[in-house]
Amino acid sequence: MFYKGKALKVGDHIDTDAIIPARFLVTTDMEELGKHCLSGLEENFRQKIQPDTILVAGKNFGCGSSREHAPLAILGAGIKVVVAHSFARIFYRNGFNMGLLLLELGDRVGEIAEGDLLEIDTTQNMLKNVTQNVEFELNPISEFIQKILQAGGLIPFAKQRLQGA
Amino acid sequence: MAKTLSEKILQIHTSEEITGPGQIVQVKVDKVLANDITAPLSIESFFKMGAKRVFDVEKVILVCDHFTPNKDIKSAEQVKKVREFAQEQGIVHYYEGGDVGVEHALLPELGLVGPWDVVIGADSHTCTYGGLGAFATGLGSTDIAYAMAFGETWFKVPGSILVEIKGRLNKFVTAKDIILTVIGHIGVDGALYKALEFTGEVISDLDVEGRMTIANMAIEAGAKAGLFPADAKTLAYTSACGRQDRELVLEKDANYEREITFDATKLEPVVSCPHLPENVCPVDEVKGIKIDQVVIGSCTNGRISDLRQAAELLKGNKVAKGVRLIILPATPNIYKQALKEGLLEIFMEAGAVIGPPTCGPCLGGHMGILAAGEKCVATTNRNFKGRMGSLDSEVYLSSAYVAAASALTGYITNPKDV
Incomplete structure (x- = not known):
């Protein structure tokens, strides 16, 4: 998969209450959740998100509760990729299960500046910072998770299994 | 080579030979849990997968505890x-209304979880059951839907960190102070993807409720699970809840990635300051x-031992004005026990509001939401920005002792000062 877009930066330990505050968890609708994406960080954060936004985060992104509404809110706001130093583990599983691409970059994530134009090629495991003209190698995604990704997420993966495929 | 507690439990739930951390294994689960916030998404995913029946009506547990008693029309629709779904599937363990308690206090007391179990729940504090010697962890709703359909899930075998707590606890120092101290030391991502496994004199001395308090907050250090050995105390507890379990022994020479040792004798009551659980300091540093x-x-901390601690300080005193x-x-049984022991009367005489068993204010749901500029001391588990209400409110996490002492003075207070 290939993605191109501008970096929108957030800090370390962005928790799921920041991604989608609990008071909005009275729905499972992705579009509705998307309206409140990251409103626990800043009230009107949604307005900063453009159609080509790539969210760039620090350490432990998605820590806190297990709410799957968190990746859904990000997807609902139109973001398809999050690049971070590291992810909290429940969020990491949830992201892939929902079809949100999560890429770990470690310490080098700090070199990306707000608004930098990024190109991501998952087949090459590379992230190119076009603005700064530098390339980063991404931490590899485990084989089993790739199987889920290839199926299109955990729901189609389960569907195949139920159909005996 | 000796196995960690995590490896021992996972091994008896998988056909694959567990060789060490990082390995991905397919695991049979003993219980699958979801609540009123996460179950609706699980149910949607379950049907989208094409599943028709849950794998076992005795092993899927649904607890409507978060926004209940239903706080508004939308939450009523979710419940x-x-x-x-529970009725249609014939789910045996569905809890609502007068049966419901906060899920992680409820399941142990009903004997639904115990040593050697693998338990997964669509709630991050599912790790609580590690206090009983279960491998228990939180997952998202769709992972839970998958387990509802197949009775299994996948895990990456976690590396384990051994946490040894030595010494003796001083008066007013509790399990909560221990876990907050550990989180303060290793940070909110200090155990990311790892299991925390606890041992030491203090751990042996702790009652099972205290062990569950510690295991509960393992997630606040990023951990996949927080595990305790199952000893005679554990077995007495689960036996009283109607189970027959066997011991689970921790072997210190297992493959632990890291060892952390604390001497609890020096420990004072602590609080975790806004807006991260790792911002821990002795209560004296923020008193006032x-x-x-x-x-x-x-x-x-909504169990009977916590209510007893609170009552010890509140008895015969009044909550500060304002x-x-x-x-x-946390559960109907705890409520009844508190009634029998006269704790509820102590609370009412002190001027407290006693609410029903619910997660409610912990996650800013209802029954105690904070306005801008307000500060709260809570025995809950998270103090993220806006967690209990306004983005401009603040939550300080503590034991029931510190919370009760602070309620009496109106300021953050060391329990030894009241």
């Missing part, structure tokens, strides 16, 4: 959806901060 509300409850003290016994 309705869960209730109808004026507060508006105190919450005693939740899956972390402070709202909200006490939420």
Whole structure:
């Protein structure tokens, strides 16, 4: 998969209450959740998100509760990729299960500046910072998770299994 | 080579030979849990997968505890959806209304979880059951839907960190102070993807409720699980809950990635300051901060031992003017026990509000939401920005002792000063 877009930066330990505050968890609708994406960080954060936004985060992104509404809110706001130093583990599983691409970059994530134009090629495991003209190698995604990704997420993966495929 | 507690439990739930951390294994699960916030998404995913029946009507547990008693029309609709699914599937363990308690306090007391079990729940504090010697962890709704359909899930075998707590606890120092101290030391991502496994004199001395308090907050250090050995105390507890279990022994020479040792003898009551659980300091460093509300409850500290601690300080005293003290016994049984022991009367005489068993204010749901500028001392587990209400409110996490002492003075207070 290939993605191109501008970096929108957030800090370390962005928790799921920041991604989608609990008071909005009275729905499972992705579009509705998307309206409140990251409103626990800043009230009107949604307005900063453009159609080509790539969210760039620090350490432990998605820590806190297990709410799957968190990746859904990000997807609902139109973001398809999050690049971070590291992810909290429940969020990491949830992201892939929902079809949100999560890429770990470690310490080098700090070199990306707000608004930098990024190109991501998952087949090459590379992230190119076009603005700064530098390339980063991404931490590899485990084989089993790739199987889920290839199926299109955990729901189609389960569907195949139920159909005996 | 000796195995860690995590490896021992996972091994008896998989056909694959567990060789060490990083390995991905398919694991049979003993219990699958979801609540009124996460179950609706699980149910949607379950049907989208094309699943028709849950794998075992005795092993899927649905607990409507977060926004209940239903706080508004939308949450009532969510609960309705869960209730109808439970009825249609014939789920045996569906809890709502007068049966419901905060899930992680409820399941142990019903004997639904215990040593050697693998338990997964669509709630991050599912790790609580590690206090009983279960491998228990939180997952998202769709992972839970998958387990509802197949009775299994996948895990990456976690590396384990051994946490040894030596010495003896001083008066007013509790399990909560231990886990907050550990989180303060290793940070909110200090155990990311790892299991925390606990041992030491203090751990042996702790009652099972205290062990569950510690295991409950393992997630606040990023951990996949927090595990305790199952000893004679554990077996007495689960046996009283109607189970027959066997011991689970921790072997210190297993493959631990890291060892952390604390001497609890020097420990004083602590609080975790806004807005991360790792911002931990001795209560004396922040005493005198004026507060508006105190919450005693939740899956972390809403059990009978916590209510007893609170009552010890509140008895015969009055809550400070201008402070709202909200006490939420975590389950109906805890509520009844507190009634029998006269604790509820002590709370009411002190001027507390006693609410029903619910997660409620812990996650800013209802029954104690904070306005801008307000500060709260809570026995809950998270103090993220806006967690209990306004983005401009603040939550300080503590034991029931510190919470009760602070309610009496109206300021963050060391229990030894009241």
